[in-house]
Amino acid sequence: MARYRGNVEAVRSLVRDTEVHRDVYIDEEVFALEMEHLFANTWIYVGHDSQIPNPGDYFGTTIGAQPVLMVRHTDNTVKVLFNRCPHKGTRITSETCGNAGKFFRCPYHAWSFRTDGSLLAIPLRKGYENTGLETSRAAAGMAAVRHVKNYRGFVFAKLNDAGMDFEEYFGDSLSSFDNMIDRSPVGKLEVAGGVLRYMHNCNWKMLVENQTDTCHPMVAHESSAGTAVAVFNRYPPGTKKPMAVEIYAPFMAPYEFFENMGIRVWPNGHGHTGVHHSIHSDYSAIPGYYEKMVQAYGENRAKAILGENRHNTIYFPNLMIKGPIQLIRLFKPLAVNKTLVESWTFRLVDAPDMLLERTLMYNRLINAPTSVVGHDDLEMYERAQEGLHVDANQWVNLQRLYSPSEQADVTAEMNGTSEWQMRNQFRAWSKFMTMSM
Amino acid sequence: MNVPSNQDLVDFVTREARLIDQHRFDEWLDLFTEDGIYWMPLEWGQTDPKLVASLMYEDKFLLTIRVERLKGNRTFSQKPKSRCHHILQVPQIERRDEAGNEYVTWTPMHYIETRFDDQQLYAAWATHTLTVDDGRLRIKLKRVDLVNSEAAFGSIQLFM
Numbered sequence: 001m002a003r004y005r006g007n008v009e010a011v012r013s014l015v016r017d018t019e020v021h022r023d024v025y026i027d028e029e030v031f032a033l034e035m036e037h038l039f040a041n042t043w044i045y046v047g048h049d050s051q052i053p054n055p056g057d058y059f060g061t062t063i064g065a066q067p068v069l070m071v072r073h074t075d076n077t078v079k080v081l082f083n084r085c086p087h088k089g090t091r092i093t094s095e096t097c098g099n100a101g102k103f104f105r106c107p108y109h110a111w112s113f114r115t116d117g118s119l120l121a122i123p124l125r126k127g128y129e130n131t132g133l134e135t136s137r138a139a140a141g142m143a144a145v146r147h148v149k150n151y152r153g154f155v156f157a158k159l160n161d162a163g164m165d166f167e168e169y170f171g172d173s174l175s176s177f178d179n180m181i182d183r184s185p186v187g188k189l190e191v192a193g194g195v196l197r198y199m200h201n202c203n204w205k206m207l208v209e210n211q212t213d214t215c216h217p218m219v220a221h222e223s224s225a226g227t228a229v230a231v232f233n234r235y236p237p238g239t240k241k242p243m244a245v246e247i248y249a250p251f252m253a254p255y256e257f258f259e260n261m262g263i264r265v266w267p268n269g270h271g272h273t274g275v276h277h278s279i280h281s282d283y284s285a286i287p288g289y290y291e292k293m294v295q296a297y298g299e300n301r302a303k304a305i306l307g308e309n310r311h312n313t314i315y316f317p318n319l320m321i322k323g324p325i326q327l328i329r330l331f332k333p334l335a336v337n338k339t340l341v342e343s344w345t346f347r348l349v350d351a352p353d354m355l356l357e358r359t360l361m362y363n364r365l366i367n368a369p370t371s372v373v374g375h376d377d378l379e380m381y382e383r384a385q386e387g388l389h390v391d392a393n394q395w396v397n398l399q400r401l402y403s404p405s406e407q408a409d410v411t412a413e414m415n416g417t418s419e420w421q422m423r424n425q426f427r428a429w430s431k432f433m434t435m436s437m
Numbered sequence: 438m439n440v441p442s443n444q445d446l447v448d449f450v451t452r453e454a455r456l457i458d459q460h461r462f463d464e465w466l467d468l469f470t471e472d473g474i475y476w477m478p479l480e481w482g483q484t485d486p487k488l489v490a491s492l493m494y495e496d497k498f499l500l501t502i503r504v505e506r507l508k509g510n511r512t513f514s515q516k517p518k519s520r521c522h523h524i525l526q527v528p529q530i531e532r533r534d535e536a537g538n539e540y541v542t543w544t545p546m547h548y549i550e551t552r553f554d555d556q557q558l559y560a561a562w563a564t565h566t567l568t569v570d571d572g573r574l575r576i577k578l579k580r581v582d583l584v585n586s587e588a589a590f591g592s593i594q595l596f597m
Contacts, residue, residue: 194480198590223512226509230505360490365499376514
């Protein structure tokens, strides 16, 4: 029996000021409603335009449960199309990336479509004369997502007409993207290195919450980061810290480090850790990079760009970016208890290769299915996914550093161990879930 | 041993898998030379380990962290511990370079890793670059190419 479908009050009642009901993580009907409403009313990251540099280039992905194609149209703009033939439903492309040439051609009956999705040709067309095909959905071609925004190379789409325009939705949170992009001396990023794909048997929101959970690293990652520090400490004093230790060691920083790094929240569920410093602040300088930045931007601006070391920025609902190391993680919901985590890395155009090398090492050590840090985290998510079936307590607590005066949809900075950003996400969740119900 | 026979190479690769399956990780780690590397590429036919992502590209320091972590009291993802099982084809001798003290073998294999009620099967090719060091064979590079290296995997916690 439907408990939540069509019942706005029931959905709203899942989110309280300081706790959320377990059904947001374990109820299949809530998950289905997320796909229909939350992932349709919000701006979802699709891909980066460096993945499709030439007309006809495409990249296949999903928005919530919807298969889509991001494609470079002949006029050089980026389109997002639903990836099905309007005729019989066949998925048009099977490879994740490729070049369609001047048009897409369905491999089943050879209907063809321009790279904006419009119908180009149907074989043996006279069979449709006087059938009224021209008014059918099929004749409309591959449906295009109407709301698409290419923000400095990062392509987002919103499926529904409901919701906000891009600028209003993201507001000042775009400063994290700006900082990541400005770290290239020419202000340009390219997807590079390949994507790590890690399957998680847990709800997608557990991963999103973990990104600003600063009270877990020194506990859950004691096994990995703690061991890394212990093994390094056996080396003779004065041994140069390997890059891997620079990456691992900050996970073992004490609570004060995370308290002092600060959290900033923005309206609509966005926010970031690392207002003042972060686990990325103390990496060794890469030879030649600072000089290039000064040359490109002047000393003051270069220092300002490189002095910003935001830790994790959440772009609600399911994207996290790390500006200082040009890494993004996309949490793709597959089922109420299944999430595909894609970790993408970028090259700063015209910067030393060593930066990409470090980014790739970080991704490998922290985000791969073979990563010990990843193992630590996934173990906790999976335990939660099981533990939430306990009926005796059906609520998840988000109370840390809560004050009754806390407002929704504001910009604010606070102690870095606050769970305000998690509360911020759930307030946004409630708003965008119910917006079109 | 100065120059290993082909059978020595085959025996070495077989024993290496056995040490992993029996959780004799300290002995396993000792098979690597001090600058030895364990590499699990992400891409089919990958040649660049540094500017292209890999699942693993680990020197002895990183491998030591893994081995120590597996023993840790607060290693919660290993409560209970994973177990694994290798099925190797007979290793094929790919290259013998006695003058350069370098020997390469190629070994198709199936690898099974299990924990709780979950059991995963992986298919891969292992390429061992071996050398004689202080009278015994050791690993300069162990490269594991998964047949489906770009697929989305759950946690892979032990060593293929």
